[in-house]
Amino acid sequence: MFSKFFTLSYTRVRRRFMRSSKTGIKWMLRNKELPLMVIASGLFTKEVHAEAKQNLDTIIKNFMAEPVTPRETLEQESEEMRVKMELMIMGIQAEFCRALEKEENEFPTKFKVDRWTRTEGGGGVTCIIQDGHVFEKAGVNISVVHGNLPPGAVAQMKSRGREFQGSTLPFYALGISSVIHPRNPYVPTIHFNYRYFEVKTDNGVHWWFGGGTDLTPYYLNEEDSTHFHSSLKKACDKHSSEFYPKFKDWCDKYFFLPHRGESRGVGGIFFDDVDYPDKEKAFQFVTSCAKAVIPSYLPLVKKHKNDGYGLQERNWQLLRRGRYVEFNLVYDRGTKFGLYTPGARYESILMSLPLTARWEYMHIPQEGSPEYKLTEVLKNPKDWV
């Protein structure tokens, strides 16, 4: 009987501990089996920790590199959102890189992996394919940085309507950011970025998520755009039916080049300042979005990577990549935030730039041409779903 009860207690303690040590303790305190539980927990805490560690090791084994935060901290602070976020984005990085590598299978090309540290605090993992057969330049970057917010970066945030009280402003910023520039002009460029911020101010800790996924085709394929948007909508709808229309609209507004009066591409979703409905649910929403990248994009790569094309299509692709550079360097807040953050790794920030870009004076596509068809939709964003 004792043995049976003991085994039961053991199993319960273990299960509870596996879920969360804090919840486990509360449960034990409420539980009548407390005296025996204490013995059981005392005996098995070591084993439970060993198992948690083993689970973490198994997760990390699949990553492209060792996470930025030491394993011990990841284990000890497993309930912190920054730890959950780091493990989530490292997982997404690995899944996405492996999926892209598979598309290069005829001429095996592997991601080059650079794990880097930032003197001021934190670091990152940058994965790059350059001059691949399918991907001319593909970058998937993780950054996990902390320190005190520099004035330039605060200015970038203030323009979003945030006013932080405090002189030092300690912060954590974690994110995954990726831009894929395929070689074939019929395969669109994709960009996605999911990030989490924490800023300690005189009025307490502020936190929020931001992110988005958007598509930049060189030639318009309505079926592809619809597939892409549907995948994102599906991910959003799981959380709130209000998200997709709101964030689709935000995306159209954000990825816009005022001086040219055109969008960067056919859009997708974009959001910032997401601190609703609560931290856990916001994280679940961001996770869904990040997980939607592969199903939204990989089918387009598979479908078009072997399409035939000539010099004219290549030239057009390079001109459009020039516009991509214009957007990223003139308007993109993420790029500016990066370049103005002291000690930022510019190679990782600028990996979003294409291998080659072109600027021709007064290049205006002929009316009715496939190139013209794209510019028309860039001037008048439409609903794809």
Place this chain on the structure above:
Amino acid sequence: MFSKFFTLSYTRVRRRFMRSSKTGIKWMLRNKELPLMVIASGLFTKEVHAEAKQNLDTIIKNFMAEPVTPRETLEQESEEMRVKMELMIMGIQAEFCRALEKEENEFPTKFKVDRWTRTEGGGGVTCIIQDGHVFEKAGVNISVVHGNLPPGAVAQMKSRGREFQGSTLPFYALGISSVIHPRNPYVPTIHFNYRYFEVKTDNGVHWWFGGGTDLTPYYLNEEDSTHFHSSLKKACDKHSSEFYPKFKDWCDKYFFLPHRGESRGVGGIFFDDVDYPDKEKAFQFVTSCAKAVIPSYLPLVKKHKNDGYGLQERNWQLLRRGRYVEFNLVYDRGTKFGLYTPGARYESILMSLPLTARWEYMHIPQEGSPEYKLTEVLKNPKDWV
């Protein structure tokens, strides 16, 4: 006797009128020969105007296009600095374009000339060679714009320490701006820009000149850098021995990419807010600088345009052009001022971008290589004269 005096008066009136009609009137009022002068001036004003007009026509005939300001206004307001400046920069544009065209003589290539108008006031003349044999992209742009200063542009000026009082802020901005990207990697890229501003505020009219000329080599040639800097120094020294050292230093500071910790090129001169010693002398100084462009640069084109090079040199040139794009789009005030000015002609602003640019992740030249030698001098600007 009357006839002789009459002829004398005629010659004097004519001479005075040719100098300036305002000064001429003062002179006549002071002059004892007034009664006869009035008759003389009455009879010959028409002829004098005809001659002034003919002179203007002769000057304009050599320009790449009709000036932005109507000929009648140019004639009537010939004493205004904005008129003098417009005629000066239109002259420089024509001289420079013709000199470059001559370098293309083996495969005749002419500048494409676009005269454009700006709905909000003013316009410009953009001259472009694209895909030439010697010049891959060469742009020489004049803009003569006026209207009311937009908030974005005021912000760009305020960061220079200027605070303008007034709600509408009518302005005139005139300038010549040029970037030449040669095909041969041994011929450096040159940029120059000379401009004049006038802003009407509640406290009166503010005016100032700005400008500069700077060189961006792909491979370091110390002799070329010295020749280039000496030519600019000579132009500066005619006006003040303080100008060259001051403006050389300003140039090194301005054309600097903080995120890469390197200069754009080997510098030259750069200045802004020049309203000293007086308007006329400041104009003479700016004219000297503008006239120094051809002797500072053309010898380098002639010397290297037929140098042998291979794919490695071409690739390095394209990577350096990527840095050029980074500077122009992220940091250059002129580009920002342009892009934030409503109705600005972005094709003319962005003509400074190279035909092709390249970004490779983590491209670090091998220590001791010619490419490395260049990066060393970009990290540590030196004195060339």
